[in-house]
């Protein structure tokens with residue numbers, strides 16, 4: 601499942617209403633101080649001053665004096681016109697808060713090491729602003745790359761474990777799960793699929809990254825060339841796409857016995873809940889593509905398909921820029937495929953603002969078998 605803080609980080613500050621509102625208060629105060637050449641107000645714990653103080657504290661700024669904060673990356677926010685540090689541009693003040701906000705989200709992910717393998721593996725990583733920017737540029741509009749860098753890739757091994765939680769009778773030990781490509785046991789985790797599997801079709805010239813964060817989540821390394829960073833993330837995105845396509849191809853061709861439907865439904869729900877909105881669209885498309893590809897060729901999935909991947913990322917860029925245009929989805933999906941995300945969206949609209957996840961997921965599960973198994 602993608603990490604919520606990493607998703608916030610890569611969707612950007614402008615997708616966070618909390619950040620945007622807090623930033624408005626800060627900049628209004630800054631403009632007032634600039635115009636009046638006096639303190640923007642009375643320093644106290646009520647009204648907008650309290651809003652400002654709470655906001656800056658929540659995004660990781662340290663209040664060192666009245667109207668003065670420092671960020672842990674060395675930035676200063678000073679709203680006292682008599683201070684030497686007041687003389688910053690509004691751009692610099694804004695940059696300091698955005699940087700602090702990103703660092704806070706990154707560290708929240710790092711602090712989740714008891715629950716997340718990726719976080720656990722990257723404990724030695726120190727936040728780097730440049731790295732974050734480079735990675736964001738690599739991701740661009742591609743939903744699979746977005747999923748990879750936010751930890752939403754689900755390896756076959758992880759997937760089986762998730763299924764066995766949903767359905768105890770199906771429970772299997774993680775290390776008995778075969779890699780779908782090389783059929784080796786104990787080898788279906790993310791690391792194996794990305795870099796160790798000898799049947800993955802990985803370009804031989806692509807050496808595994810030595811940097812932990814790049815190795816696990818495909819983040820750009822500032823010590824490596826752009827072409828290498830791009831190749832690593834693009835390969836990981838391709839691995840994720842193929843795992844998903846094969847997963848749904850397998851499911852759509854499975855016989856319609858009672859149990860299978862339920863497993864497929866649980867699996868689809870698990871996969872949907874593990875991705876962001878972009879990925880939902882892409883996953884539905886991937887499932888549709890896999891379904892039609894299943895009849896065309898069963899072996900094609902076993903070989904590497906760079907063109908297909910390229911086409912998919914182009915189309916994902918198109919649908920993303922269309923801003924959720926349903927037509928982009930409809931063109932590559934059947935009506936029944938479309939109904940699942942549409943229902944899910946409707947469901948979350950109705951339940952918006954409540955803690956509806958459980959209820960929502962259950963009804964999504966109920967809606968799925970007709971769409972995917974048929």
Ligand SMILES: [Zn+2]
Pocket residue numbers: 779780781782783784787792793796797798799800
């Ligand atoms: Zn393998």
